[in-house]
Amino acid sequence: MTMTEDEKNLDEMFATARENRPLLSDDLTVRILTDAEQVRLNQIKAADRPRRSYWARVLDGIGGWHSFGGLVAASAAGVWIGFAAPDFLPDPATYIYQQEAGLALADLDTSFLEGAE
Amino acid sequence: MEALTSSSTSIRSQSRAADMPSDDTLLGLFAQGDAAAARILTDRLGPRCLSVAMRMLGNRAEAEDVTQDAMMRLWKVAPDWVSGQAKVSTWLYRVTMNLCVDHLRKNKPDRLADVPEPEDGSPSVADRMQDEARKDALQLALEQLPERQRQAVILRHIEELPNPEIAGVMGISVEAVESLTARGKRALAGILAGRREELGYDDDRR
Known part of the structure; x- marks a missing residue:
């Protein structure tokens, strides 16, 4: 297939276009590198984050030192109430024990006593 | 930015002595926090994005925006880049082409012929006409091709x-x-043949 005049012209135009490919202006180079630097710094910051200590992350999980103080106080109160309940509260230990004793008596099979009479 | 430039020159002179690091390697280095790698990648790949975008869009300012955007996507993809899976340049050409196509579709009604009056803040009709006049014959012909052919x-x-x-x-x-x-x-x-006749170029040739 022979090349037509138009195609030959076109190939010349492509060659000229290849020779005159645009270069990056200084301004555009700076814009691109500023973006790169910003992304790079963000990535470094993100990579640093999981390096915090185990306890620091646990504290973050429950809402920081402030919440941790409240949590400690509430837990201590709970332990104290279980240990020595104030008079106005029923003592849970005795309550459970009595219930179990009552059940044990009710379930007792007394039929053998009837037969003996 | 100065520190960045000087460190990149040292890397570049080193790499010239040894083998030039591949785009893949450089992207990996950038993901590990190497700023100089960004400079080399920009020098190497930036002009390719710009060249493609200029020919797709026929407008320097828009092509520069697309180039910056495409390179930004490259920086962001760096930590997740799987080395050896695809060529960095192929990926970047693809991103650039997609951005250009988006741009063309978004700005379609905004093209010279369809704009009756200049709006505030947009380039004046005279500016646009000057832009058009600056385009070479190849560019004008390329802009008449369907997107995929172009x-x-x-x-x-x-x-x-x-x-x-x-x-x-x-x-x-x-x-x-x-x-x-x-x-x-x-x-x-x-298109070019039609245009030559239309402009009377044939008479000038021999």
């Missing part, structure tokens, strides 16, 4: 990519690339 012709004949790589960029088969470039080239020759 992409294929630019990648083949201006960027000189091999057909399999163009297929990768455009997400089509090698056969489809061959067909698009052939049809595109024929259409371009036709």
Whole structure:
């Protein structure tokens, strides 16, 4: 297939276009590198984050030192109430024990006593 | 920025002595926090993005925005880049082409012929006409091609990519690339022939 005049012209135009490919202006180079630097710094910051200590992350999980103080106080109160309940509260230990004793008596099979009479 | 430039020159002189690091290696280095790698990647890949975008859009300012955007996507993808899976340049050409297509579709009603009056803040009709006048005959002809043909012709004949790589960029088969470039080239020759007659160039030639 022979090349037509138009195609030959076109190939010349492509060659000229290849020779005159645009270069990056200084301004555009700076814009691109500023973006790169910003992304790079963000990535470094993100990579640093999981390096915090185990306890620091646990504290973050429950809402920081402030919440941790409240949590400690509430837990201590709970332990104290279980240990020595104030008079106005029923003592849970005795309550459970009595219930179990009552059940044990009710379930007792007394039929053998009837037969003996 | 100064520190960045000087450190990149040292890397560049080192790499010239040894083998030039691949785009893949440089992207990995950048992901590990190496700023100098960004400089080399910009020098190497930035002009390719700009060249493609200029030919797709026919406008320097828009092409520069697209280039910056495409490179930004490259920086962001760096930590997740799987080395050896794809060519960095192929990926970047693809991103650039997609951004150009988005840009063309968004700005379609905004083109010279369709704008009756200049709006505030937008380039005046005179500016636009000057832009148009600055375009070479090839650019004017390229802009008349259908999008896919234009992409294929630019990648083949201006960027000189091999057909399999163009297929990768455009997400089509090698056969489809061959067909698009052939049809595109024929259409371009036709447009230019018509234009030459229209401008009376034939009379000037011998």
